[in-house]
Amino acid sequence: MKHSYITLQVALGERSYPIYIGAQLPAEPLLLQHLSGRQVLIVTNTTVAPLYLVRYQEALKDYHVASCLLPDGEVHKDLTHLNLIFDALMQARFNRDCTVIALGGGVVGDMAGFAAASFQRGVNFIQIPTTLLAQVDSSVGGKTGINHALGKNMIGAFKQPSAVLADISHLNTLPARELSAGLAEVIKYALLCDAEFLTWLEINMPKLLAQEPEALMYAVERCCQHKARIVAADEHEQGARALLNLGHTFGHAIETHMGYGQWLHGEAVAVGMLQAADLSYRLGWLSLADVARVRAILQQANLPVDPPAMSADEFKSLMLQDKKVLAGQLRLILLKRLGEAVIVKGVDDTDLTATLTQRHFGVLA
Amino acid sequence: MKHSYITLQVALGERSYPIYIGAQLPAEPLLLQHLSGRQVLIVTNTTVAPLYLVRYQEALKDYHVASCLLPDGEVHKDLTHLNLIFDALMQARFNRDCTVIALGGGVVGDMAGFAAASFQRGVNFIQIPTTLLAQVDSSVGGKTGINHALGKNMIGAFKQPSAVLADISHLNTLPARELSAGLAEVIKYALLCDAEFLTWLEINMPKLLAQEPEALMYAVERCCQHKARIVAADEHEQGARALLNLGHTFGHAIETHMGYGQWLHGEAVAVGMLQAADLSYRLGWLSLADVARVRAILQQANLPVDPPAMSADEFKSLMLQDKKVLAGQLRLILLKRLGEAVIVKGVDDTDLTATLTQRHFGVLA
Structure with missing residues (x-):
């Protein structure tokens, strides 16, 4: 079933976007067509990066690609780690026409999405969920955010992605x-x-x-x-x-x-x-x-x-x-x-x- | 000219809002009619608070009012101090139907506005600018945000207030x-x-x-x-x-x-x-x-x-x-x-x- 996939549409007027679901989803055209400028930050974590980061870096070899590796886990979904994403964007000198890609589970998607909503008051955002939870739920719908010590998901934004690539082959490595x-x-x-x-x-x-x-x-x-x-x-x-x-x-x-x-x-x-x-x-x-x-x-x-x-x-x-x-x-x-x-x-x-x-x-x- | 004021409208469809301009603007009805629930956080700074905070606390005496005093100055417009606003909102146990009021200059307005945009993914927001700069410019239009060490206003949101109260009597104390x-x-x-x-x-x-x-x-x-x-x-x-x-x-x-x-x-x-x-x-x-x-x-x-x-x-x-x-x-x-x-x-x-x-x-x- 390589390269066969289905497309669902999230109908939100000018913020509408596709969800691609399949195994071994092709970066060309599915990912590349949703980039805006030439600058791409891949936000992922230390568990997912060794498994899938190189694959996407290679697919984006003609772009200016930077990456930000977060520690894995909900305990790090906070303001301090959010700032690591801003640091990466600023150090790469990215502009308002850059794209932030979330490559990971719900935590990575929530944090990368909030960063994309806030960097320069909003830049392009793409979700590549690598967990079942993120594929069926958190990557779709635009809820992003971080935890506060006193409450979960208390700080965030509604930020719709421009595309969701749910590649079920990524679930092979899921514990x-x-x-x-x-x-x-x-x-x-x-x-x-x-x-x-x-x-x-x-x-x-x-x-x-x-x-x-x-x-x-x-x-x-x-x-x-x-x-x-x-x-x-x-x-x-x-x-x-x-x-x-x-x-x-x-x-x-x-x-x-x-x-x-x-x-x-x-x-x-x-x-x-x-x-x-x-x-x-x-x-x-x-x-x-x-x-x-x-x-x-x-x-x-x-x-x-x-x-x-x-x-x-x-x-x-x-x-x-x-x-x-x-x-x-x-x-x-x-x-x-x-x-x-x-x-x-x-x-x-x-x-x-x-x-x-x-x-x-x-x-x- | 006590209690005489003019009203301008910022026409943004369902996000339209009034700007009230005058001296000694009356809290009732101008401020109170734009509150949503019963919970109000006043964000201000250590310079403005001694001058005007009590006046607004008294005007809001029938509400559940909390306040957050930031240190004065652009050097504090960062993620660390933004989190003080979230701490105040969480410690007061405020909900999505609360209102955040910015009482101060451009820095207070930018930070309180970004906090209002992000707390529970968005709560009601009112601007009471106390500097000329904030009254003529930063309090109107919905640009909010904080600085990054490598660039100004790099992190933020478009968050329109539900009202702007530009009280020119507040300028009497302006250096x-x-x-x-x-x-x-x-x-x-x-x-x-x-x-x-x-x-x-x-x-x-x-x-x-x-x-x-x-x-x-x-x-x-x-x-x-x-x-x-x-x-x-x-x-x-x-x-x-x-x-x-x-x-x-x-x-x-x-x-x-x-x-x-x-x-x-x-x-x-x-x-x-x-x-x-x-x-x-x-x-x-x-x-x-x-x-x-x-x-x-x-x-x-x-x-x-x-x-x-x-x-x-x-x-x-x-x-x-x-x-x-x-x-x-x-x-x-x-x-x-x-x-x-x-x-x-x-x-x-x-x-x-x-x-x-x-x-x-x-x-x-």
């Missing part, structure tokens, strides 16, 4: 734990808007874990279709885009409390989705069997299903810092049924506390 | 050197698009230096009218907005070379405008008498008119990092005549070098 973390976001799409896909995942999870290309390709494509549709309808998260945060308000609290990088983002989201399902059960929307089904698919993907040792108050304190909080009121993404998420404000505190103190989900308390 | 620095930007508008205003300035400069309210009010209004018109036509500086950078490519080089804060921004722009006028003379557009006239109005405003000791190569190296450089080519704002600026690319290097080595302007070499 099993990272693959599972990406599968959490895949499962998220099924739970929030695609019950049929949930059934497909229950059948095909072994193929995904075995990294069969056809299965991965199908999953990436289906997730990106959902992401592109939802982002096109609500670019700046005034409404329905918030549904994509299923499991994230709980999950971000886990990540912040445990220290960035202790739990992978996808792992925290997995438990967060189970908490959302549990709360939906308490509101009478899901059955206990539904919650057990959510638990089972997460377990199939080798994801954690039990929360860390955190009190309800610790959860609530961090959750109240969530970006969806308005006028001091928590807004949560819950499930009306499997395959249909809704935004809920003013959740009863007794129900929330019950969920936050629950240690095992999908079983009778 | 003479800061007043003059602001007059450089006032003179800039005259040179780039308003020859009639240049004549007015030549007559009324003594009144401006004496801080006569009617004269200041007129100057602020006339400059803001020009700024609002130019920004409305070209928000993101794809074209004509670049004309507002008259003197700035030269001036930024002086600021960066001398160390931020050694020369005030307006002082560097003053000399930069003279260099632009000198180069325009070499291109046959201005007469030597025109250049002398530019020199004279700057001297009337007590601004420097001779460049610091910098070689042509030192100038060029820094100028090539300018945000208007495209494809490695310098683009300069020059004067076709007094009152008409143009964007010029590909300036002859001999002419440029001659201007950069000129020590006194408007006199025969």
Whole structure:
């Protein structure tokens, strides 16, 4: 299947852009046609660089190419490391017509994207996601940013890329734990808007874990279709885009409390989705069997299903810092049924506390 | 003239906003009607805070108000001090429906604006400029950002405020050197698009230096009218907005070379405008008498008119990092005549070098 790929379009008017999905995506024309000037900065990390940096440097040999290698991991997604990207751009003497390429996972994409949004008040940006999580979720839609010590993704910008190259051959080198973390976001799409896909995942999870290309390709494509549709309808998260945060308000609290990088983002989201399902059960929307089904698919993907040792108050304190909080009121993404998420404000505190103190989900308390 | 004010509109579609200009502008309704939620962070500096912070805290006594005091001066317009604003927002546990108010000069406005653009990917922002420079120029138009060690204003965002309150009574406390620095930007508008205003300035400069309210009010209004018109036509500086950078490519080089804060921004722009006028003379557009006239109005405003000791190569190296450089080519704002600026690319290097080595302007070499 070399050089066969599909193209999805994220329809955002003059900010519209293609997502290319395939194995061994050709740099010519897919990458080169989206460059603006002659100057290119490749932002990557110390794990990805030895695997794929040379390949892209060679594809760009006719350009003025600089690179910036960040340390790997969520713990480095901060202002100090963001400045390394600005240093690289300034030291290379790049101008407003340069291009920033993110070659890596979600952390690299978030940081390179925010740098591209801010350098000279905005330069061209291209995403080459190398993890499953980045391919199905974080590389599409323009959310970029860094963490603050007191809260995740608190500082950033909406910066749409001019193209996303999701090359599933890059997943060959992905560690099993990272693959599972990406599968959490895949499962998220099924739970929030695609019950049929949930059934497909229950059948095909072994193929995904075995990294069969056809299965991965199908999953990436289906997730990106959902992401592109939802982002096109609500670019700046005034409404329905918030549904994509299923499991994230709980999950971000886990990540912040445990220290960035202790739990992978996808792992925290997995438990967060189970908490959302549990709360939906308490509101009478899901059955206990539904919650057990959510638990089972997460377990199939080798994801954690039990929360860390955190009190309800610790959860609530961090959750109240969530970006969806308005006028001091928590807004949560819950499930009306499997395959249909809704935004809920003013959740009863007794129900929330019950969920936050629950240690095992999908079983009778 | 208490509580009398005029309103100008910056026409930017859904991002349109008013500029209120007057003395003792009433917080109710002018300020309060532009707040979004109940949470307000006032960003100011250690010089302005003792003068005006309490007044605004009292006007906002029914809100949850926090404040962030930055050290005064361009040398602190960096990532480290930007993070102090994020710290204040996070420590106050502010949400996406908060408002950031910039109470201060250009540095405070640039930093608070960039923080408002980036906190939770964008929150409400109001400018209360307290210097002449900020009132006539930097508070209007949405350019925000910070300096990099290697270049001025290299990191930032376009972030339009929801309102600008230009209270000329705040200028009463402005040091003479800061007043003059602001007059450089006032003179800039005259040179780039308003020859009639240049004549007015030549007559009324003594009144401006004496801080006569009617004269200041007129100057602020006339400059803001020009700024609002130019920004409305070209928000993101794809074209004509670049004309507002008259003197700035030269001036930024002086600021960066001398160390931020050694020369005030307006002082560097003053000399930069003279260099632009000198180069325009070499291109046959201005007469030597025109250049002398530019020199004279700057001297009337007590601004420097001779460049610091910098070689042509030192100038060029820094100028090539300018945000208007495209494809490695310098683009300069020059004067076709007094009152008409143009964007010029590909300036002859001999002419440029001659201007950069000129020590006194408007006199025969």
